[in-house]
Amino acid sequence: MKVKKRKWIFLVLIVSVLSGCTKKQKEAQEALRCIIFYCNVKGVNSTISFIAQSLEEQLKDEDGIWLSTYNLSNELYGSLEYKVDTAIALDMDVVILNSTRSSEDEVFYKKLTQAGIPFILVDGDAEDTGRCAYIGTDNFATGKEAARIVKEQFEDCKVGIVSSPIRGERISVSRKQRVDGFLEEVQEQENVAVVSECVCETDTLAAMQTIREFLDEYPEINTLYCVDSASGIAAAKVVKERKIEEEMYVICFDMPAQVEEEIQNGTIDAALVQDTDKIGEACAEVLSKLKNDPSSIQNQTISIDCKIMTKESLENKDK
């Protein structure tokens, strides 16, 4: 009797193990396969890498969605074309990309659409590309938020707008939106006036020289509104060089390690940063919806509020 019982237990165990394996295989067949690429330039983590980390964290316990995170350490493979080809070659169900909205890239978006692979854009939107969703900061609204911060700093704010080009473009769409939002908000503020705009180089030293000249030309400027991190870093170095930290208010976008350092030094007063954790959460939600119904999300924009990082908030974060 006992032997029979043991046999049964043994059989049940085998069946459970086998069914577990089968379940796993079935899961593998039914799972939503998703790919995200990120590229850390010179060891500096990009926004999308933080989003990828956040997304991985979100999907850690999600068996139905498999996220393949590819680090394209070689900049040669950082092109949209490569990413698209890879996603197609890997038969992915969803691709998460960061858009630059270059006209050259449109063909690749089309290629994805033709391959029937929906794509989610983060850290930069491209509205008319057939994207499934854009999850990121509303740059226009963030520009307005920057203006509201600036107006609190001085009774008479004289603002100089500084930006740097990206991939040869004089100013990207997202940066333009930041400027537009800022200008719109400024119109309603009596104590804030935009003196002039300046486009500096991506290279820090060259950008510093441009900013020096810009400040020499407009000595009344007491606020520098830098629409990207590269121009923000250059502006911070000039401010430090001229020892005008108290007289000059510097606000910029994004927070790579250098910006964080300048905030700690007090040369950059505030940085408007994308909330990558929330973007990751939103991405996970979108993927979950796509898994249940691939056609449920079409051309959707999900705005995430930006974070304002100051010296105090960094100190609090450290604590």
Added chain:
Amino acid sequence: MKKKKFISIKQKFWYFCIYLTAGLGLAFLLTQAMIQYFVSCSDQIMKNYEEFSGYWNELHELDQSLFEYAQSPTELTKEESKTVLESLGGRTERLSSQIENPIIWDLEIITEKYKESCLELLEKEETNVEELILQYQNTEKKKELIESLYDNFYQALDSYLSGQLYVLESLRGRLNIVVILIEVGIVCYFIWHVKRLSRQITVPVQELTDQTKEIIAGNSHIEMKYCDTVKDELGILNNAFYQMVETNNRNFEQLKRQSVLEKSLADAKIDYANLQAKLDRIRLRMLQSRVNPHFMFNTLNIIAGLAVEEDAEKTTQITIKTAKYLRYSLVSLDKTVKLKQEFENIQDYIDIQKERFGERIRAQFWMDEKCQEAFIPSMILQPLCENSLVHGMAPLIRATSLIVSAKERGEKMILCVEDDGAGMTQETLEKVRERLRMAEDYDDTQGIGIVNTYQRLQMFFEKQVTCMVESEPNIRTTVTFLMPLWKVKGEKSE
């Protein structure tokens, strides 16, 4: 209490050896199983690395082979390529089944596509080199794509296997602790078991030895416990020893009691012998004294006859009373008589003595009615009255009184002889009292009459007699005996 199963010491040692072997075997098997498990896991990890490394080697080999095939297609190259292709597919399958990581599964998918592309090249019917090279370039693109993702594939594999290694390491650490704990547990168990076993053997032996030493030293009152639950030979030995000691103790106690009894018997025999000797002496004395009364009695009868012949009435009366007294003393000596007989006899004695002392003697006799029938030894009163006459009245010129009385006091009788003669000095009185005290322990038949009488009464009434002597010079002397009132002759325990 439930009787435990008997397990001999030999069996216990056998069981211990079996347990020890089983425990060590278990520990050995456990350790071996652990080692085997970790070795197999490590092997699997290394195998995965080898699979991955082999995959890239074969990828290059295949590419080379395909290039050669595109340049000059031969069956050999084709077969070689197919073999490598199969091996490549097998490797990715094995890897993706072992490693749960989306990127490794991506590798399998992309390899599958590459395989399809390669097969397309290899199965192409056309032998146009340009066409084949074009197809080869297509496969090469795919290969380059795979190669471009090498870092990611390797990182995915490495992070997964490193994680597994880490888990394995931490598991090994934990299992090592568990194994150490089990081993310590086994060692502790065996130490405990050995200690228990040795205690089971040595403690009873030690106890038995100690108890034996005690017995040898002469202490028979050792405390031993009877083992109800006999478990082994030592239990049997203990119980046997316990029973032996118990039997010894019982025998010892019995012997002790017997010895006490024997001693008391011996004492009783000695007492009896002393008593017998005393009695013999009394009898002897009585026999000696009996010789004279007989002679005297016969002589007195002759005198009484002569006095009658000579009409000497007073002499006749005295002689008859003397003969009557002598007859009484002769017949009743060593016998029990009633008190009234003794009183009659003493009256005769006083009458005789009156002839000597004349009217100087005033004798009174009275007794309670209940005392008349009381039994006493004969010739008890005579020595007492003689004492009164000889020591109390003779030295005096004046008349003296003698009172002999018997009073009943419940179960007792008070016999009293009182005179108002010369009396005794304090010194003499103390000597008499001392002799009376001594008479309780020593034979004093050679002494004074009062002591003699006291001894006789004590013998007769089984030491239930109290004697009191009081005297004041020239005033009074009183001798009182308090004794049981026996109205039946046979009341005496003899």
